[in-house]
Structure formats: structure tokens, C-alpha cells
Amino acid sequence: MNDAPRIVLLPGDGIGPEIVAAARRLLEELGDYRFNEQLMGGCSIDEHGVALTEDVLAACRESDAVLLGAVGGPKWDTTDPDAPRPEQGLLGLRKGMGLYANLRPVRPSPALVSASPLRPEVIANTDLLVVRELTGGIYFGQSGRDGDTAHDTCEYSVDEVERIARAAFDAARHRAEGRGGDARVTSVDKANVLETSRLWREVVTQVGDANPDVQLEHLLVDNAAMQLVSRPSDFDTIVTENLFGDILSDESAMLTGSLGMLPSASLGADGAPGLFEPVHGSAPDIAGQGVANPLATFLSAAMMLRHGLGQADRAGRIEAAVDAVLGRGLRTPDLATAGESTVGTDEITDAVLVEIGQ
Ligand code: IPM
Numbered sequence: 375m376n377d378a379p380r381i382v383l384l385p386g387d388g389i390g391p392e393i394v395a396a397a398r399r400l401l402e403e404l405g406d407y408r409f410n411e412q413l414m415g416g417c418s419i420d421e422h423g424v425a426l427t428e429d430v431l432a433a434c435r436e437s438d439a440v441l442l443g444a445v446g447g448p449k450w451d452t453t454d455p456d457a458p459r460p461e462q463g464l465l466g467l468r469k470g471m472g473l474y475a476n477l478r479p480v481r482p483s484p485a486l487v488s489a490s491p492l493r494p495e496v497i498a499n500t501d502l503l504v505v506r507e508l509t510g511g512i513y514f515g516q517s518g519r520d521g522d523t524a525h526d527t528c529e530y531s532v533d534e535v536e537r538i539a540r541a542a543f544d545a546a547r548h549r550a551e552g553r554g555g556d557a558r559v560t561s562v563d564k565a566n567v568l569e570t571s572r573l574w575r576e577v578v579t580q581v582g583d584a585n586p587d588v589q590l591e592h593l594l595v596d597n598a599a600m601q602l603v604s605r606p607s608d609f610d611t612i613v614t615e616n617l618f619g620d621i622l623s624d625e626s627a628m629l630t631g632s633l634g635m636l637p638s639a640s641l642g643a644d645g646a647p648g649l650f651e652p653v654h655g656s657a658p659d660i661a662g663q664g665v666a667n668p669l670a671t672f673l674s675a676a677m678m679l680r681h682g683l684g685q686a687d688r689a690g691r692i693e694a695a696v697d698a699v700l701g702r703g704l705r706t707p708d709l710a711t712a713g714e715s716t717v718g719t720d721e722i723t724d725a726v727l728v729e730i731g732q
């Protein structure tokens with residue numbers, strides 16, 4: 375019997391198919407995996423009229439891990455509340471697979487520090503993790519229109535806050551073990567205005583009391599947005615609710631100047647399959663040209679091996695190979711600064727495969 379891990383690949387839209395094909399080559403070089411490629415997003419709307427079919431959700435639930443490219447594009451942009459949208463596929467997967475914890479690590483690759491919009495001395499030593507609650511809050515609350523008004527509701531329960539807080543404290547402790555030094559969590563809310571945020575703060579404080587080895591601070595979200603650009607290297611693990619996490623994780627990603635480099639993991643209950651995807655979107659303007667940067671997808675595959683499949687050494691090999699290739703000066707167009715020569719998706723993938731083979 376073949377007991378190789380079963381990976382569902384969801385290439386999606388735009389550059390998704392190119393970067394997922396590159397990641398598949400990388401994984402095939404590393405070991406034995408059983409792949410099952412499925413439609414999700416705009417491509418699924420075109421084929422089936424919905425962004426995520428029941429069959430695809432079932433395949434994902436039955437897998438060991440899911441690797442996603444990106445979804446969406448101008449072809450499916452609409453404000454019609456009844457028209458299908460690619461993003462519904464992503465939200466359906468998060469809810470349907472119970473993926474409540476979204477981990478977005480931000481660490482500028484040493485070779486790319488000069489790409490940051492911040493001064494080198496401000497960005498130096500930045501190494502943080504955004505832990506975003508992913509299945510609650512305003513994204514999944516009751517919403518609708520009534521005549522000329524519209525509403526979206528934000529709701530959180532104690533249980534929802536507790537489990538994401540625990541995930542953040544565990545992640546912070548893990549990071550501190552790897553790196554040395556104290557484990558630190560910054561919880562972000564809007565407790566001066568929102569009731570859900572006051573509940574959030576109360577529950578996170580209780581979880582903090584039960585984890586006295588981890589330092590806990592609370593920041594209001596507007597202040598957090600400001601501190602992230604003024605002193606990014608002071609942050610370690612940031613935990614926040616769904617919408618604040620959406621916004622702060624894009625801000626954190628841009629600190630490095632290379633959104634094209636950042637991976638993410640969405641995890642559910644222990645033992646359940648996770649979903650791994652690059653943070654950047656589907657970049658429809660460059661789709662099909664062979665110039666998409668596959669590195670964030672490679673690093674997402676590394677997170678999949680580490681967090682989803684228990685293959686930490688292979689994950690480390692991917693991360694080292696990506697750093698080595700950047701260190702040798704290879705750049706896709708999104709990473710290049712003026713005057714630097716660039717390579718395409720295939721060339722940078724070949725170079726990573728060569729490093730892996732060594
Ligand atoms: C993200 C994206 C999604 C979100 C969109 C595509 C629905 O921005 O993963 O951060 O808002 O969660």
C-alpha cells in the first residue's frame with residue numbers, strides 16, 4: 375500500500391497554476407507524495423458555477439494537506455451580492471475545514487533587506503509572526519441589505535478566542551525555543567470601542583495568566599498599525615481577530631518589501647489537514663508570462679512539510695535552498711531593484727532544485 379502523504383493541489387487563478395506547478399516539481403524532487411489537483415476559485419466558477427464544490431471540499435478534508443496558489447481576478451470582480459465570487463471558495467475552505475488559525479511569519483530574507491521601504495536599521499532583525507483568527511468575526515457574521523442600508527456583524531465567543539489565543543502562546547513558545555530569549559505575545563484589539571474586543575482582551579488575559587512563561591502585552595489596532603512601521607523588530611508573535619489580522623498581515627508583509635516571498639499556514643484541530651498558500655494574490659497582470667515568483671509558494675510548501683506532514687528536515691532544506699538562490703543574486707522581476715537582471719519562474723525553480731539536489 376502506498377502511504378505517501380496525500381496532497382490536494384488547488385492552483386486557482388492568475389499566476390496560481392504556474393507557481394503551484396513549480397512547487398509540485400520541488401516536492402517531487404524531495405520525496406514521494408500523492409497529488410490530487412482540483413479546481414477552486416474563478417476557474418471553478420467558470421466550470422461549475424461555484425467557487426468551491428462539495429466534491430473539492432470533501433477531497434481537501436480527506437487529504438493530509440492542501441497547497442493553494444491564489445484565487446481571483448478582474449474577470450470575476452462584481453458588486454452583485456448574488457453573483458459567485460472566487461473568494462467564497464477560500465472562505466468556504468476555511469470554514470469547511472475548520473481552519474481557525476492563520477500563521478503568517480514575516481522575516482526578510484537576508485539578501486533582500488534593501489528591498490524594504492523602511493530604512494535598513496529599522497527593518498534589521500525583524501522576525502515576527504502574525505497569528506490571525508480565521509473562521510470568526512465580521513467575515514462570517516450575519517450580513518445583508520435592507521433597502522438603502524447594509525450591515526455586517528462581528529461576533530466572537532469565548533471558545534473561539536481561547537483556542538486562537540492558545541495557538542498564539544504555543545507558537546510564541548516554540549519560536550523562543552528555536553531562537554532563545556523570552557516568548558512574547560502582542561494581542562491586538564479595539565477594546566476602547568468594540569464589545570467583541572473587550573471580550574477578546576478578557577479571554578486573552580486569562581489564557582496569558584495560564585501561560586506565565588510568555589510575556590503578554592495588549593495594543594489597540596490603530597496603535598499597532600503605527601508601531602509596526604516604526605519599530606517592527608520589537609514584535610514577536612502578534613495575535614488578533616480576523617479583519618484586523620487581514621489588514622495587519624498585509625502591512626507586516628510589506629515591511630519586507632517583498633510580498634512575493636511570504637508564506638502562510640492555516641491550521642485547524644490537531645491532526646486535521648491544514649491549508650498552505652502564499653500571501654500574495656493571483657497577479658492577473660503577469661499571469662501566463664512565465665515571470666511569476668514561485669518562492670512564497672515554495673516557502674508555503676515548507677510550512678506544509680513542517681506543520682502539516684511532520685517533515686521538518688525537508689522543510690529546512692527548502693528554506694536553505696531559497697536563501698542560497700537569493701544569496702547568489704537570482705531575482706524574479708518583483709524582487710529586482712533598478713538595473714538588476716532578472717530570471718523567470720522556470721529558471722529560479724531550476725536553481726532551487728539544483729540547491730536541493732546538493
Ligand atoms: C487573505 C485575503 C483574503 C481575506 C481574501 C482573498 C478573501 O485577503 O487571505 O488575506 O480577506 O482573508
Ligand code: MG
Nearest residue numbers: 620621623624
Ligand atoms: Mg488579506
